[in-house]
Amino acid sequence: MRRPNPSWPLLNSLPELALAFVVLLLAFAVGGCKNHAHTSDPSLQPIDEMLDTQLPQGTPRSRVQFFLNSRGYRLLDSPDKNVIVAVVRHVDTKTLVPATARVTFRFDAQSQLLSYELQPAPDNPLRP
Secondary structure, eight states, X not given: OOOOOTTOXXXXXXXXXXXXXXXXXXXXXXXXXXXXXXOSOGGGHHHHHHHHHHSOXXXXXXXXXXXXXXXXXXXXXXXOTTEEEEXXXXXXXXXXXXXXXXXXXXXOTTSBEEEXXXXXXXXXXXXX
Protein backbone atom coordinates (compact mmCIF):
# COMPACT_ATOMS: atom_id res chain seq x y z
CA MET A 1 0.00 0.00 0.00
CA ARG A 2 1.19 3.47 -0.88
CA ARG A 3 2.16 5.68 2.03
CA PRO A 4 1.30 9.37 1.79
CA ASN A 5 4.23 11.73 1.70
CA PRO A 6 3.27 14.83 3.74
CA SER A 7 6.13 16.92 2.32
CA TRP A 8 4.92 16.42 -1.28
CA PRO A 9 1.09 16.45 -1.27
CA LEU A 10 1.00 16.82 -5.04
CA LEU A 11 2.78 13.49 -5.48
CA ASN A 12 0.05 11.80 -3.48
CA SER A 13 -2.46 12.58 -6.21
CA LEU A 14 -0.18 11.99 -9.19
CA PRO A 15 -2.28 9.14 -10.72
CA GLU A 16 -5.41 11.29 -10.45
CA LEU A 17 -3.63 14.24 -12.06
CA ALA A 18 -2.36 12.05 -14.89
CA LEU A 19 -5.88 10.77 -15.54
CA ALA A 20 -7.29 14.31 -15.48
CA PHE A 21 -4.60 15.42 -17.94
CA VAL A 22 -5.41 12.57 -20.35
CA VAL A 23 -9.14 13.37 -20.18
CA LEU A 24 -8.45 17.05 -20.84
CA LEU A 25 -6.17 16.21 -23.75
CA LEU A 26 -8.83 13.97 -25.29
CA ALA A 27 -11.44 16.69 -24.89
CA PHE A 28 -9.25 19.14 -26.81
CA ALA A 29 -8.50 16.58 -29.50
CA VAL A 30 -12.17 15.80 -30.05
CA GLY A 31 -13.08 19.50 -30.03
CA GLY A 32 -10.32 20.27 -32.53
CA CYS A 33 -11.53 17.58 -34.91
CA LYS A 34 -15.13 18.68 -34.69
CA ASN A 35 -16.97 18.13 -37.94
CA HIS A 36 -18.46 21.31 -39.39
CA ALA A 37 -20.39 19.48 -42.09
CA HIS A 38 -23.61 21.02 -43.31
CA THR A 39 -24.71 17.84 -45.07
CA SER A 40 -24.56 14.12 -44.50
CA ASP A 41 -24.33 13.40 -48.24
CA PRO A 42 -20.71 12.47 -49.10
CA SER A 43 -21.14 13.54 -52.73
CA LEU A 44 -21.82 17.11 -51.53
CA GLN A 45 -18.75 17.23 -49.28
CA PRO A 46 -16.58 19.13 -51.83
CA ILE A 47 -19.27 21.83 -52.11
CA ASP A 48 -19.57 22.02 -48.33
CA GLU A 49 -15.79 22.40 -47.93
CA MET A 50 -15.67 25.13 -50.59
CA LEU A 51 -18.53 27.09 -48.99
CA ASP A 52 -17.18 26.63 -45.47
CA THR A 53 -13.82 28.07 -46.60
CA GLN A 54 -15.14 30.90 -48.77
CA LEU A 55 -18.25 31.88 -46.76
CA PRO A 56 -17.69 31.36 -43.04
CA GLN A 57 -20.31 32.19 -40.45
CA GLY A 58 -20.62 35.99 -40.11
CA THR A 59 -20.01 36.72 -43.81
CA PRO A 60 -22.09 39.73 -44.93
CA ARG A 61 -25.06 38.99 -47.18
CA SER A 62 -23.61 41.22 -49.92
CA ARG A 63 -20.44 39.10 -50.00
CA VAL A 64 -22.49 35.87 -50.23
CA GLN A 65 -24.52 37.32 -53.11
CA PHE A 66 -21.35 38.47 -54.89
CA PHE A 67 -19.77 35.04 -54.42
CA LEU A 68 -22.82 33.27 -55.90
CA ASN A 69 -23.34 35.72 -58.77
CA SER A 70 -19.68 35.87 -59.77
CA ARG A 71 -19.60 32.09 -60.17
CA GLY A 72 -22.85 31.97 -62.13
CA TYR A 73 -24.79 29.96 -59.54
CA ARG A 74 -28.53 30.15 -60.04
CA LEU A 75 -30.50 31.94 -57.31
CA LEU A 76 -33.99 30.70 -56.48
CA ASP A 77 -36.86 32.78 -55.13
CA SER A 78 -37.36 32.69 -51.38
CA PRO A 79 -40.29 34.22 -49.50
CA ASP A 80 -38.07 34.77 -46.44
CA LYS A 81 -36.01 37.98 -46.67
CA ASN A 82 -33.36 36.48 -44.39
CA VAL A 83 -32.73 33.54 -46.74
CA ILE A 84 -30.91 33.09 -50.03
CA VAL A 85 -31.42 29.82 -51.91
CA ALA A 86 -28.97 28.92 -54.65
CA VAL A 87 -28.17 25.98 -56.90
CA VAL A 88 -24.45 25.30 -56.64
CA ARG A 89 -22.76 23.02 -59.16
CA HIS A 90 -19.19 22.00 -58.47
CA VAL A 91 -16.78 19.54 -60.06
CA ASP A 92 -14.53 17.78 -57.58
CA THR A 93 -10.97 18.34 -58.83
CA LYS A 94 -9.79 15.03 -57.35
CA THR A 95 -12.40 12.76 -58.91
CA LEU A 96 -13.73 15.02 -61.71
CA VAL A 97 -17.22 14.05 -60.61
CA PRO A 98 -19.79 16.88 -60.71
CA ALA A 99 -22.19 17.46 -57.85
CA THR A 100 -25.12 19.83 -57.55
CA ALA A 101 -26.63 21.11 -54.32
CA ARG A 102 -29.54 23.29 -53.34
CA VAL A 103 -28.00 25.54 -50.70
CA THR A 104 -30.09 27.54 -48.24
CA PHE A 105 -28.18 30.43 -46.64
CA ARG A 106 -29.72 31.94 -43.47
CA PHE A 107 -28.90 35.46 -42.25
CA ASP A 108 -29.48 37.31 -38.99
CA ALA A 109 -31.17 40.74 -38.62
CA GLN A 110 -27.83 42.45 -39.43
CA SER A 111 -27.49 40.48 -42.70
CA GLN A 112 -24.64 38.34 -41.40
CA LEU A 113 -24.50 34.66 -42.41
CA LEU A 114 -25.77 32.46 -39.58
CA SER A 115 -25.65 29.09 -41.33
CA TYR A 116 -26.30 27.22 -44.52
CA GLU A 117 -27.50 23.75 -45.38
CA LEU A 118 -27.10 21.63 -48.47
CA GLN A 119 -29.49 19.23 -50.13
CA PRO A 120 -28.89 17.16 -53.28
CA ALA A 121 -30.27 18.74 -56.44
CA PRO A 122 -30.71 17.35 -59.95
CA ASP A 123 -27.38 17.42 -61.77
CA ASN A 124 -28.27 19.21 -64.99
CA PRO A 125 -25.60 19.56 -67.65
CA LEU A 126 -23.76 22.85 -67.88
CA ARG A 127 -25.15 25.40 -70.29
CA PRO A 128 -22.80 27.21 -72.69
